[in-house]
Amino acid sequence: MKDQIFKAYFDATQKVFNLMLNISEISAHPSEDFKCDDEVDIAIGITGDLQGKVIYRFPVATSLNIVNTMSGMQFDAVDAFVTSAVSEIANIISGNVLSALSENNMDCDILPPVQCSLDDDKEYGINTSCRIDTAIGEVCLEIRLNRAA
Amino acid sequence: MLWKDNYEIGVPQIDEQHKELFRRVESFLQVLRSQVSWEEKVQKVNETLEFMKGYVVEHFRDEEEYQKSVGYPGFEAHKQIHTGMVDYVLEFSKQYEQSNHDEQLIQQFGGKLLAWLINHVAAEDQRIANYARKKGDELK
Numbered sequence A: 001m002k003d004q005i006f007k008a009y010f011d012a013t014q015k016v017f018n019l020m021l022n023i024s025e026i027s028a029h030p031s032e033d034f035k036c037d038d039e040v041d042i043a044i045g046i047t048g049d050l051q052g053k054v055i056y057r058f059p060v061a062t063s064l065n066i067v068n069t070m071s072g073m074q075f076d077a078v079d080a081f082v083t084s085a086v087s088e089i090a091n092i093i094s095g096n097v098l099s100a101l102s103e104n105n106m107d108c109d110i111l112p113p114v115q116c117s118l119d120d121d122k123e124y125g126i127n128t129s130c131r132i133d134t135a136i137g138e139v140c141l142e143i144r145l146n147r148a149a
Numbered sequence B: 001m002l003w004k005d006n007y008e009i010g011v012p013q014i015d016e017q018h019k020e021l022f023r024r025v026e027s028f029l030q031v032l033r034s035q036v037s038w039e040e041k042v043q044k045v046n047e048t049l050e051f052m053k054g055y056v057v058e059h060f061r062d063e064e065e066y067q068k069s070v071g072y073p074g075f076e077a078h079k080q081i082h083t084g085m086v087d088y089v090l091e092f093s094k095q096y097e098q099s100n101h102d103e104q105l106i107q108q109f110g111g112k113l114l115a116w117l118i119n120h121v122a123a124e125d126q127r128i129a130n131y132a133r134k135k136g137d138e139l140k
Ligand SMILES: [Fe+2]
Pocket: B018, B059, B063, B121, B125
């Protein structure tokens, strides 16, 4: 179950990076090696057969690279524009995950992206994280979900 | 340039509209991100926003007509995505007016618009092209 969900997120990230940023190779690694002090954290809530959220942790450098690649312009600092653009990327990846999950008979919905902190005292049946490496930087995914009763 | 040739779907009318949309978004972003003061750019930003509101609706309508004409099975779902975006743009415009043209709000709008447009044209609109191509091949 955990692996299946992780795979859905990894595949969706790969697809979106490929289509939107023309980056075809990404790879998954343990999140222990993800060290980052300055990052943009975006949570996408999930409702339905799975409940909880997935947090996309974009280091500042990755966020700027994403927006520079998309716009062909030069962004030097994270501001409302950059935060909103990477929030939409998280939203698009999550939307792709929904289609994959529904093919596995899991019906879920997502909530609009919100900037969040990583702290969370809830218990999750599925609680896993992973670092994804790409040519324009790392992203870390924190998957925190419960199956609906 | 924001536009990439591999975004083409092979329908001249739709491709032209996409190119125009990308050109407009690009010049919108250039104004939005220029280093001049907000007072100096607000008028150009507002003009572009007004133009986009009309143009996007027109483009969505034409694209939906095309989908119907080829019997695209994803028509309803695609139409919902279009409607969702139009609703977002209208809701945003209202907030932006009410805030008396707040720069933070429109920077936010610009970021979302950029990512949304690229994904929609590169992923969702491509599906229409794939379908039409497949159907064309079957008729051969
Ligand atoms: Fe379109």
